[in-house]
Amino acid sequence: MTVPGDDAPLLVVEDLRKTFVDREFETPVLKGVNFALERGEMVAMLGPSGSGKSTLLTILGTLLAPSAGSLRMLDQELTRLAEEQLADFRNRYIGFIFQYHHLLPDFTALENVAFPHAGRLGRETRVGRERAAMLLERVGLADRMHYRATRLSGGQKQRVAVARALMNEPALVLADEPTGNLDRDSANQVFELMQEIQRETRTTFLISTHDEELASRCERRIRLRNGVVVRDDSTAGARRQPPPALQPSAPGGSEARS
């Protein structure tokens, strides 16, 4: 993922607020969140249930509009964009991984991975299929490409979901408890996979989790409580080197952007 102005932070959140209004009841969930994500970071977001993690992720993913505050990503103020523009932005720059895999059950693993690409272009392309196949190979599912999503195990489905999140070479991957539904071994596998890919591609990962052990393996941890950031600590010697050449290489990556 090459983006102009590589020194600037990928994403800057300033005084972000979200209050849910249900008739007369106002429920403030985010009460002024501030932080920035650098390019190529792997960040864990921790916090008890109800601390606002999921709400923050959906706002960062442009699926939900904040009540107030600023959300800048790739030098664009996202709070000002209209829904169709946001959909396009999401499609190009953001990848999602959810706790529950949310694969499309009627499609094969390959089709699921290629969907974000084909859905934007309105047609399937050879380039898209090749990239999807490469990603599935990368997540260790080369032999499951043509299996329907429903025929895969829980861990396999989540690996397909990881590959799908990476399909359009996003700048940011948002993962909401990506291992929450998996057993220990599968959880480890999926986490390590994300870690490897993050290192290879220098894609920024923001992972919300309850799992302190997994969080400790991230470079940085943001702790949320009662809708504000209460702690933001980086592991000593966090990597800050500029991103290396992109790995895995993206065939026709520029075509995908056209």
Add this chain to the structure above:
Amino acid sequence: MQYAIKVALRYLTSNRLQSALLIGGVAIAVTVFTFNAALINGLAEFQIQRVVGSTAHVILEPERRLPAVADARDNAVRAVVSQRALERREQIKDWRAIETILDSLPGVTGISYNVIGTALATRGQQTVPVTLKGVEPQRLSAIAPIDTTIVDGLPRVGLNDILIGKRLADDLGIGVGQPLFVQSDQGRERVLTVRGLYVTGVESLDSRLAYVNLDTARVLFDYPDGLTEIEVKLADIYAAPVMAQQLADSTGLTVVAWTERNQRLKDALQGQRSSGDIIKFFTLITIVIGVASALLLTTYRRRPEIGIMRSFGVSQRFVLAVFMLQGALIGTLGSIAGCLLGYGFSAFIAGMPRGADGSAPLPVDPALGEYQVALLLSIAASVLAAILPARAASRVDPVEAIAQ
């Protein structure tokens, strides 16, 4: 679009039973639509053919002299300055010229030059009023197929012959070869020989009409050279009104098309058509309701998937297209199947063993099933039905749907 079609197809094939039921539902509605059209149109055609099969399509009559009324000033009584000639009967005099016009007209399949009048037919004590139609012998069957409907005797009108309907013969108690005494309204009398009996199936022809030689009629009704009417038959019966207008313009005669003479038939056909249209309308409503409810269920069931698609940035328009296309595909497949079924069913009914009189149990004409209209309307109905579910799908809130 290409990809939206693929997704829509995948959705339809993933739930085969539901899709099959939906397509089957549309197909049955379209079957009803097309069979109904084939029946209503076939019935109309049957009725028209029965009426026009043995009558003229266009009749040329002498110019009608309408009473002329002089405009009177102020409150003065209006004066009739001329009225229909009482002493001189109207007739077509210069019919030789008209013959040339008619012979040159395309689409004319039969012409008959007639002298018609009323007479009393007497046999013993029985006297029955009849219409005598004087025709040229070689044109006897130009209008009504008399030659093929003769049940006894021969289709021949010599100078002393008369052909009568079987019903009239029964009324008079007369048979072939027997003499019949006729007295015209001009007071001329003649004894003619019954040469043949016919059954056309048309009541007025079979019981009150008799065919004689044109020259015999001239004598009986005192028309030495004129005609009372010229009957014309056309290849295309629906061209009759236009043809009538053309002939009226070019001959100056009063020309009447069959459509004007059969107002009752026209009304009956209109009534049938309206009731047919109501049935068609309800079949379309059935399609809309069926497709809409099924697709709404699908939309609801697929909310999480729609949410996830939206989360990875697939546009609302794409989601809309996927669901609209499902409606269109169901409509297309269902209505094609329905047209085939409707044609098959109509053909089956039309091919059923005929009754003793040669008529089908139902006058269904498989060719008149209005298949193009059925296809177009039912696909349109299906697409229309998909609008609501598709809009609902495109407006799914991804956050809510994913949280489900």
